Amino acid sequence: MTEAPAATRRKRRGRWWPLRELYDLLSDPSFAILVVIVLAVASIIGLILIDQVPFRGEMARFRYPGRENEPGIWFLIHIVPASPFRTVLYRTLLALLASSLLACTLKRWRRASHLALTIGEAPESAFGPGPGGASSALVWVARAPRAAESIVAALKRSLFAVRLRQSGETTFVSGSRFGLARLGPILTHVGFLLLIIGALWLGAAGVSRQVWMSPGDTAPIPESSLSLALEDFRVETTPAGEISQYVSRVTLFDGDREVKRAEIQVNRPLRYRGHSFYQSSYRQDPNLVRSVSVVVDAAAGETGAPTLPGHGAGRHDAAPQDFAMPVSLRIPWGEWVAVPGTPYTVAIDTFFIDLRIDARGPTLASDEPRNPAVRLSFRRDGEPAGETWYFLFHPDMPVGSGPDLPLRVTDYTPLMATGLEVVTHPGAGWIWAGFAVVTLGTLLAFLLHHERVWLRLQPTGTGESVAWEIALIHQGAAPQAPEFVREPWEASVTPLAIRLLRVLAPDGGRPLRWPGGAASEEENA
C-alpha cells in the first residue's frame, strides 16, 4: 500500500524525476548553506595542513628517505596532501558550490527579474483585515479633491515607478522603487559562478614559471616565439639604505623583431599578447660578479700559495718585485688589468659565492655568501702565467699555480640576478567578468532595497463634502524608528506611509486604522 503513493509521486514528476530531485537538492538554500559550511571547515583544515605540516605528500618521501613504511611517515605521504587546496576533495566542494549557485540562479531568476522589472498588482485581499481581525493597511480619510494625483506626485518624488488603475469609483495606485535590488542576489550568484569557472580554468591551464636572469642574458619564453633580454637589473635604495624598488630593464623580442622595451618593477608588470612578466625576486648571482677588489701588499708577506689538488700545473716563478706601499686594484669581470710594478696582468676567471672543493673539484655549495672565492688568471708578456684561487674570508690561503704575488682579495661587487615570473592567464577574462558582476550584484543587493506600495482610494462623500478613504500598504521597508515615533500608531507603519498620510492631511490627520491597531471614529474626527 505504501508503494502506490511513491509510484504516483514518481509518475507525477515525470521520467526526469531523478534529475529534478537533484535540481531541487542543489537549489535548496539549506544545501547551499551546508556546502558553504563544509567548504569553510575544509579551508580551516587545509590552512592547518599547509602551515603546520611542512613536509607532506611526496615532499615527505624525500624528507624521510628509507622511512616510508613508518606509520607517521606513511600517513604524511599517502594521506596528508601536498597542497590541500588542489585535492580532488576540495575541488569537488568548489564544483558543488558552483552547481548550487547555478541551480539557485536558474530557480530564482524568473521571479527575481519579474519583481525587478514590473510594478506589480496589490495582492488579493491586501486591504482586508489581517490575521486576528487586525488591519494590515494604514487607512485614513482625506478631503483633498485630487488625492490620487497628489499621491502619485509624492511617490514619484520618492523615485517610485507608479501605475494607476480605475475600477468603478475606486482608484488603485501601485508603486515600486529600486526593483533592481531584486537582481542583486542573482547577479552575485552568477558572478561567483563566473569566478569559480575562471579560477578552475586558470588553475588547470595557467602557466607560471620563474626565470633567473643576469644582465646580458636572453631567455626564450617557452611555447611562444617570444624571448626576453635583460639589459640591466638594479635594486633602488633610499638615502637611508632602505630598498625602494627592484627594476629590471628588459627588451622583449618576437622572433628577431624587437617588440617592447620596458622597466619591470614590483606592481608594474610587463604584459604582451597573453604573457605577463612580473618582478618577483632577486638574488646575488652565485657565479658572476661585476668586479673584484684586490690589494697587493708586500707587508702581508709571502703568500706561499699551494697547488690546488688535482689542478696542479706547477708553479711559475714568483715575482721578485717589492711593494713599498699597498696597491689597490679593481678587476672588472672580463677585463685584463696590469698589476703595478710587475710584468703580470690579471683577470677574473671563475667566481663562486660559496666554494666547496671536493673530489670533483670546485663546486657551488650554496647560494649564500658563506665562502666567496675567485680564481684569477695571470698573464706575463701575453702568455698564460697560471691561475690561483683567492678566498675572501681566508686571505692568507691562496691556492693555485699563479705567480707568488702578495695579493689578497678584499671585496667584490656582486652582480644581481633578477627573478622574473612569466605567467599566462587563460580564464582571467572570466574572473574579471566575475568581479564586475559580483560587484554590481553586491551593490544592488546591499545598497538598494526594493519597496512596493499599494493604495486604494475610495470616495466616501459626494458634492461639496467629497472625501477619500485611503488604504495604504508599504512592503520592503522597516517601521518608523522608535526614536522618531511621535504618536503610538506611527510605530507600526513606515516613514513613507506617514509622509504620504501627511501629504493629504497636512494639519496632522490621524488614521482610521493601522496595522495591528484601530482608532475610534472620534479620534479621527
Add this chain to the structure above:
Amino acid sequence: MTPTPDSLFFTIAFACYMATLALFLIRGVTRRGVFGGMAVALLAAGAALQTVALLMRWNLSGHLPLSQMHEYASVMSWMAAICLAILVARTRRFEVGSYATPLIIAIMAIASLLPKEINRQLVPALQSSWLYIHVSMAAISEGAFALSCALAIAYLVKAGRAATPPAELSRLDALNHRVISLAYPLFTLGALFAGAIWAYRAWGTFWSWDPKEVGSLIIWLFYTGYLHARYKRGWSGKRAAVLSIIGFAMIILSFVGNLFLGGQHAYG
C-alpha cells in the same frame, strides 16, 4: 622602543575609550541619560584624537597608515568607535556602548602592543594604490564586524533577562543585521576582490592560498552562510547573535594569525 610622535594622541584616545566605558557602565547602573550623553561625547573625542594620531602617521610616513599591523588594528578600532558613536547617538541605545566599548579597548590594547615604528619607505610590494583600497576597506569592514559582535553580546545578555521586552530584542537583532549588511559587502569587495586584483598586479596570481587569504575566505564563507541562514531559513535572534560572535572571533584569529602563520601578508 622609541615613542613615535603620534603615540601621545593614540594614548589619550585609548584613555578616552576607557573613560567612555566607565561612563557607559555608570549610565547602566544609574539609568541617567546625562552619563550616556557624556559617554558618547567622550567616545567622539577619542575617535577625533585617534584621527589626529592617524593623520600624524600619514604625514610622517608619506603614505596612508595602513602598512603595519599596529596601523591596521588602530584603523579597525577607530572605525568601530566611529560606528558606535553614530549608532548610539542616533538610536539613544546607550547600553550597546557598554558591550561595544570593551571590544574597542581590546583592539586598541592589541594595537598598542604591536611595533609602532613608522615606515617611511614602503616595501616595493606595498607601493600601490590598491593598498589604500584593499586594506582600508578590510579594516573598516572588520571594525563594523566588531560592532556587530558587541550588538550580539548585548542581545544575548538581554535575552537572558526575562524582563526584556521582545521589541527591544528585535531592535537589537535588526541593528546587528544592518551592521553586518554594511560590513559584508565592504569585506567582499575590499578584503577579497581588491586583494585578489592587487595580487594579480603585484604577484601575477589572483589567489595563492596564502594563510591570510585562506583566513579571509573562511571569514567570508562564514558570513555568507550567516546571511543565507538569515534570509532563507529565518535565522535570527539568539542563533544569529551566536554566529556574529563566532564570526568576529574568526576575524581576531585571522588578524593574530599574521604573527605566527607568516605568509605574504606578514608585514609586522
